[in-house]
Amino acid sequence: MANRAGAQRPNGATQGKICQFKLVLLGESAVGKSSLVLRFVKGQFHEYQESTIGAAFLTQTVCLDDTTVKFEIWDTAGQERYHSLAPMYYRGAQAAIVVYDITNQDTFGRAKTWVKELQRQASPNIVIALAGNKSDLSNKRMVEYEEAQAYAEENSLLFMETSAKTAMNVNDIFLAIAKKLPKNEGGGAAQPRQQGMKINNSETSQASEGGCCK
């Protein structure tokens, strides 16, 4: 389950739809945003993950039935002062994962602030997932599962506890997002882009990408 479980090859050469989505990770410094992305994209985990400066851009593709979903992932820096740059990354994003650390109550509070900001300022149809990361450290747990789940339900968020370290629920949360994203004709990114999104440029990329799940 650790490696790229989301990126299986489809049986045969069924040419389905290809959708491209912009996804942003938000959350306090050191909650494990970069680690989640590294696990999802490369199947790896580093005990000592470098601090992210600015933001890192990565891509990963998952297959859902006959649809190829390509994520353009923005892994952002968590320090408060980088907050002013955040809108640049979530503007036009179709999905967001807001991450907190289950061993640190403050990071859960910060996650709620991010959710509020996204609900107010991001695209109206953005799919938001809440990830309670470091679930392998349950002996140091400070945020109860039920508390976070209740909050997620109230706010219609996807919710999972994850562990970048053990890989638990990492691919699953990305897959759950992929399932929830609208996959209308011509790719999911088409519509929001017309609403003035700056960053996506999926039109040309779909043409050149061709096949499913490289």
Place this chain on the structure above:
Amino acid sequence: MAGKSSLDNVTQSKVDGYGFERDGDFDHSSYDEFMSRYLAILSRRSIRWSGIVSKKNRVPRSRKVKRYCRKGIPNEHRPMVWMCVSGAQESMASSPLLYQTILKSQHDESTVEAITIDLHRTFPDNIYFSANGNLRGPLFNVLIALSHKNSDQGYCQGVNFVAGLLLLIVKNEEKVFWLLDTLMNDILPDFYAPDMKATQAEQELLGEIIKWKAPDLHAHLKKMDIQWCLVATKWFLCLFADVMPVETTLRIWDCLFYEGDKILLRVAAMLIIQNKDQFLRCRTFTETMDFFKQIVNNPKITDCHAFLQKCFTELGPFPKAKIKALREECMQGVK
């Protein structure tokens, strides 16, 4: 330690002369090829430098020293030359007790927390910054002292990498503290301010320079929806540390400490413009972003001597007045 000895005999090793572990796919042969040429250049520069370093182990600022800095400071003189030409030496001499006094004072709790989070996340692939290394302590000291002295700016993630590389080269906490203080206050004012406006503006300025020096490339990147802040934030905040090969970053810093911020723009512009043809072939946002990752670390960049030379000869003039005017415009554009 002589500059050469830290570079010699390490080309085949798993760890480079600065303590960085090499990737499995490290290109030994092209590195060796470059190094054999570069060592000859270094020893020639070393002889030249020994002619201008005074008996008191000082260098003055002069046109000659500026030219010498552009051609590279030998490792054995680097800490001293950086301290002298940047003005850090003078600041240190005028407040000889300050560093120790700050370290002994009460530290702000949230700053301590923010810095502590980054201690094991700064160069984790360097043996001196690993759990068994001896530089995490000095890194903490330098960062906490810096944040206290410049409490209006506080601790900005990114400075940890600059401080880390300075510690590897200068090997003296207090000097590193003063070099960073000089960077923050004199060489790059407001770069590390909490509102991040100056760094955002600097990236917009980079865009303006690309537009001026290579308008077709600028138009293409715009069509690809590239925003400058998406590509260059780390370049500017880390001053290319943890972005480029170490040797190249140090050559950039040789110029930065002497002549200031313009070198960052020159380097950033050269990085992009020297790859113009490949950029023009990128057809999508994703392709373009992926290519941006490749341009900072490849054999063209490893050859720091040729690259730096190119930055000064191939971009044409960067008139101070024009840069200043453009910067002010960009600053106004950043909300």
